[in-house]
Amino acid sequence: MSVKSSLMRFILSILFCVVSNICFSQECERILLGEIVDFHDNTPLLGASITITGRSNTTTSNAEGKFTFKNLCNGVIELEVSHPECKSEFITVEIKGDTYQKIKLEHHLEELDEVKVVGSSVINKTASSQEESLSLKTVERFSGGSLGDALKQINGVSSLNTGANIVKPVIQGLNGSRILILNNNVRMQDMEWGEEHAPNVDINANQNISVIKGAAALEYGGDAIGGVIIMDPLPIVNTDSLFGKTQLNAFSNGRGGNITSSLVKSYSSGLYLKAQGSFKYLGDLESPDYLLSNTGIQERGISLTVGKREFIQGWEAYYSFFDSDIGILRASHIGNVDDLIQAINSEEPNVINAFTYDINRPNQEVGHHLGKLNYYRRFEGLGKWTIQYDFQRNQRFEYDIRVGDDADKASLDLRLKTHTLSTDFKWDAKQGFDLKVGLLGRYQNNFANPGTGVRRLIPDYDKYDFGGYGIAEYQLKDNIVIDGGLRYDFTRMDAKKFYRDSRWEERNYDQDFADFVIEDLGTQLLTNPVFDYHNVSATAGFKYDLNENHVVRFNYSFSNRAPNPSELFSDGLHHSAARIELGDLRIKSESASKFSASLERKSTDWGYSVAPYLNSINDFILLEPSSVEFTIRGAFPVWSYRQTDAKLLGIDVALFKNWTDRWRTDHNFSWVRGHDKSTDTPLINIPAANLNNTLTFTDANWKNLRVALESQYVFEQKRFPPNISVFSPEQQQEVELDINSPPEAYHLLALDSEIQFSISKTNDLTVGLRITNLLNTEYRDYLNRLRYFVDDLGRNISIRILYNY
């Protein structure tokens, strides 16, 4: 084992020993104090140059070997440390509050032409918009949960759930296709259009996670009306080393757990290899009073990376596979509107079976393959050119309770394949000015297997995207940065879809879209709708450092989103949801104008941030209950997509205070009001206001003990669209279907604690205990689609063991 690798391990263990705070993520006023010494004799090294990779910040060490960086965000950064007489080092440092880091360089070893590495991206993607990231500690705390669960730690982020295992992130009130997820720089294409479709990502694969609230990050897409979630790998350092970590989580609720492990081998040549795998196994979950039958989950994830990073050029090949089998609450499978009325009125679910790990019907099985190749090259005096190709294959099976020969047949069988080729060039030669331009081409094919014996909910289609953008950032003055960008996207949707004659006529498509019909099969028509969308997006904003502690940001973004296949084409009965969903061929792109601002104050003692926003969306596409249709099985509520002009007004407020070295409190509040301007009614599915308070005790002197008590208060959503009235065949009268009424407010407590043991110089062990819903409170959440049927989760005691080696 080389000296380097043990140094590496030493640094890593420091990194993981840093006492964790609770998430107050937008802390970009941190100070890093570093000290550079000779590895051999510990003498201070003067004149070493230290650069944060990916940023232009550079400093040199003074006569005592010391240097400082100010205005850092919490998170992991990578430093390049070079000295005329030393081999350059690349060091990852976790910034957790004001941080001290000792760095040892191998003096005497003269090597010319040592290169800078290309930065991984922990720094802000934009200067002017609201961005927050999760600390590695937080991500590890949610290692056994889902991405959506972890992201809820960020103020202003909530989730739309189907039970506890299907968790879709909601950013400042918006979800689904309005949120882009960048998984290791690949935009996820995993049928994000469905309310019961969770992101197919393993939270343990790429643990550097941040959220951009809004559409300002134009390089990722012009349609991120809600925001962008970025999942990047942790930085790997160019040294000869081998290290890894394994985490085990056990849960009382669900009586199972998960394990995840990763191993990284890196070489000083810049070559690196990484392998990571996860496995999760949980049985039926429990509410405080009863078992939630058929809510188990099994997940498998694997990711492999090989690449080489040098200053001039580098490449990376990445492959990941994520597979999940998720049980859908048995009691949520209902027949018709009478069953729904009965479920809403009944206190307890209609099916409670004995505990099992088996996943029965209804359930969904989703597999997602992702492959990526990229290459970059730097041009002296100009900048950096990158090209990337990625491929994704998403296979989704949804199983319903069926009889006879079809019992094991999926009711929905969709295969979505996406190829993307993208390239960009970043001019960064001039200090204080960055310009990035890029192009993107994408081809997507969806295949809906007719072998299901159930009419296709989403049709076969080909989709073509072409985009081009330019973004720039300019340091106007020492304390003012302005940024802006422009993007154009073309989308062509070319679908082949069967319509029942009766539906085609009921929607008046026979008058408006007669040209689309390519074949008449008697009772149904085969149609070929082709739509082109031209969308322009733009953003501009500034960041202004008022003084040492205060920062003001302002951003305006204009974004356009082409409708997704579900919004255009949905046509059918969702058995498990007992609802008919109808898309509309007339739906056009929605366009959003979002103003966001923030005022932040940070110091070691205390800080706050106040971040209001106004998102005005024209032709906002929404899905809501609209009417009832009768079939031989009874009556079904119809959920239709429609467009309207909407306004979302909200605010995220956060405050923290370090009372002593050991005691800290955090207070977060977020509120959003969604309004339908055309009908003058509230928007559906807008998260209720919530208030989170956390009290944390840490003791750095005793095994890095950390104990936190978290309180979460979720208000009742008082603003919701009116319920619909339906004719109940069972009751032979019109009744109000209580489908939109939100549940009551609730308050939950959670306890989280953690200690660390040093096993050897290079290995350390973290043991944590987390109890959620400490008081076993009965509650239902407005944004959980299963709220009609059952209470939410009861108490869950979990233990986590993390071993770094």
Add this chain to the structure above:
Amino acid sequence: MKTNKKSMKTSFRSYALCLLFIPMAFTSCSDDDENPVPVDEEEVITTMTVTLTSSGNSTVTLQSQDLDGDGPNAPEITVSGNLAANATYSGSIELLNETETPAEDITEEVEEEDEEHQFFFSTGGSVTGATYSDQDGDGNPLGLSFELSTGEAGSGTLQITLRHEPKKPNDGTLADAGGETDIAQTFTVTVE
């Protein structure tokens, strides 16, 4: 240094070529020019026909037919005639899937899986009661055959619900039986 640069150039070229060709290799094998095939809908019940016979009275049929399934059209309900007052009818139920030609007889499927099915009857007005006259393999009621009784002349309703995977045995109410609804139709009849 020179050799270094050269090798860099070649490797760059090969990368670029590689990247350019991969997508083509993938897209060229997609079969997007063929039209999709229509889905054969299975386990669909489009039609329920209830035949009521009683000696000395004319046979009455009640039918609910929904040929577009989950489509926008509501089922067509027909009642062939009026029921006699103070009479007992034997009823039998036939289920069909008429989206197929010839129509598929779903009655047989229900008979085969009789332990997993049960009809429930609810009567009102001048229709005074319905009782089971058949049983499944376990001796629990099924309801493909039943007896219907009428009272004094007037208007009455007969509500028929077919539940799939109900709790069996149950107390005869829909609430206790649970399961999924395959059919739920209400007929309004005149008793004279």
